[in-house]
Amino acid sequence: MSLPKISRVPASRLLSAVHDPRWPLRSAAPLAVPKRALTQSGYRRPGQPREDKPPWQRIKFDFSKGLEGITKHFKLLRQEFSDRLVGPEGKPIIEHMLEQNRVIWEFRGPDSLQEWTLSSDREIGGQSEIHLKLGKNNETCFLYGTLQSAPPRDGETRYSGYCSMRSKQPLVSFDRKKHHDWSSFNTLHLRIRGDGRPWMVNIAAESYFTHQKDDLYSYFLYTRGGPYWQDVKIPFSKFFLTHRGRIQDNQHPLWLDKVNTIGFTLGDKADGPFQLEIDFIGVCKDYAHTEDFAYEVYKRNPEV
């Protein structure tokens, strides 16, 4: 039992404790959790060992790694300069104009798995698991795991049970953010093979303020289980705005000129194993799609 020891106060001293509120606290046993200053330094993922060292003792100085980092960033910088000579984003402008399909993420080697971040219930104390590996012949990515919707027992969470995979923010030299520019496309094209579960595709665009950092544009992805591959084409006009998982009243279309990440989330309340295989994720330009935005933008209940 790791409950902190509760000090037993003799009955005679309770009366004096009424006038002196600090008394019971002074006699309490030392708490089992570490002091606030150490845990305030960041988020600790559950399952990782707790580090009780103060910040100045946590510095690891490695000269060769530092040198590697510097050379890597300068190489990226030089690459960027030479890319600019060719055209925006390193491609000549004629390619930008004529482009109709672009494959953004393809899973053809173990390096491609490094671009993705997995997260699940486990971070808040639940029991879902998620893993990512390469599929057969190194051709696809295989996302699998178990969903458990038992909520963690911390007294505040009511519902739980989610797993998600999110692409990492692309970075340029010196760890600056780079955005995907999909303004010449209007549809998201995925080739997936699922097990019948309903997933959610989330696209995060570049945002500026703290309140809008968790703005995601989502849409559903219904997988049909089955041995056949499923080609899913979702126009970007269908993505609706959500903030921290809740759909917002004031909707606006997703602007495609600064897209940061894309992610897949599973949150149906069915416990059990799940699998999703993704062949590629790309964007394409559907010339027959003329819709700007699929949802109403004007006020739905105007005050009279």
Next chain:
Amino acid sequence: LLFAMGLGTTITFASSHWLLAWMGLEINTLAILPLMCQSHHPRAVEATIKYFLTQATAAAMLLFASITNAWITGQWNLEFMSYSLPTTLVTVALALKIGLAPLHAWMPEVLQGLDLTTGLILSTWQKLAPFCLLLQINPSNTSLLLILGLASTLVGGWGGLNQNQLRKILAYSSIAHLGWMILVLQFFPSLTLLTLFMYFVMTFSLFISFKVNNSTTINSLSMSWSKTPIISSMVPFILLSLGGLPPLSGFMPKWLILQELTKQSLAPLATLAALSALLSLYFYLRISYAMTLTMSPNTLLNALPWRLPSNQHTLPLAITT
């Protein structure tokens, strides 16, 4: 709101006291802010905030400079700025307000976050008030204005090369043109005004044609030949006029500016400015190439615009050098 903007610029025009001028500029800024975030998109709000912060900084610097001048000379009048520090500070503050290099960083992103009409107002109307102040002060150090002007033309040319978003291209073209205007400010102010008005007309027509095509990237422009063939044939003229090619009217201010600079024995500067105009000409040419000289593989459904644009864009063709 539009009335407030007009009021702001008018106050600045009519003012001879620094405080009144500053007030006019502030009214201008504050009136355009709600216009900018009307679309309630987070990118528009971000552009509004960036614009507000830069303009507020510039206004604060302006106020500080005018107060310093008043402290030193006891004069609140606009024309009597005789000390170098306040004058320099005022120039820098006004440069930030209109987006000259090296204080131009806010311009492309702010314009990118706005829709085309508001972007038009921002890049044309908002330049009037700071320019009238710039015209009235006596610049004490000539090199500052020349450096600002040259840097703006260079930055405007180089920065616009790698963009395929139209609003950013227009922002960089605005920076370049403002650079040209500043170059000649201290020698022949009426040339500055001429360039300013030419730029207004050309940018206005360009914005309107982009708005009619409802396009914000170069790729979507390539569809416009099927939607509005008349505009597609006029836009290359406008673009080349912005670039300053001889038979079109955009060449006139550039030619006169170069002439004036050489008269002031600043021939190397004139050469550099002319060479940097080439850079911006490259991306104007690229846009006109995309619009007119290419046929894209598939056409969108013809959505004919049912409101008529203004006919002002025929003016540049009518005026020849």
